[in-house]
Amino acid sequence: MLVLTRKLNEAIQIGDDIEVKIIAVDGDQVKIGIEAPKHIDIHRKEIYLSIQEENNRAASISSELLAKLSSQKK
Known part of the structure; x- marks a missing residue:
């Protein structure tokens, strides 16, 4: 991490x-x-992390749903 000092x-x-x-x-x-x-x-960092978490959750749900749909076709 680069740390810099800045004034107003x-x-x-x-x-x-x-x-x-x-x-x-x-x-x-x-x-x-x-x-x-x-x-x-x-x-803001906390918002960015929340977006990433929600995206990961949505991607996980999508792959689970795809697996369920694939298993129902058989």
Whole structure:
């Protein structure tokens, strides 16, 4: 993990397309702004993990359903 120190209104550039800027600092909260191309999804980590879990659950249900349907045809 790369750890960088930034002050208010300073930014980090990721590649050519992504900029992360420190917008505000209030106590233990930091507000950041992210500029990135529209095709790049940006989520809070807990939301991203929830999406991944739901996708895995949906994929699992689909394969179970497919197996049931296949066994009913025989």
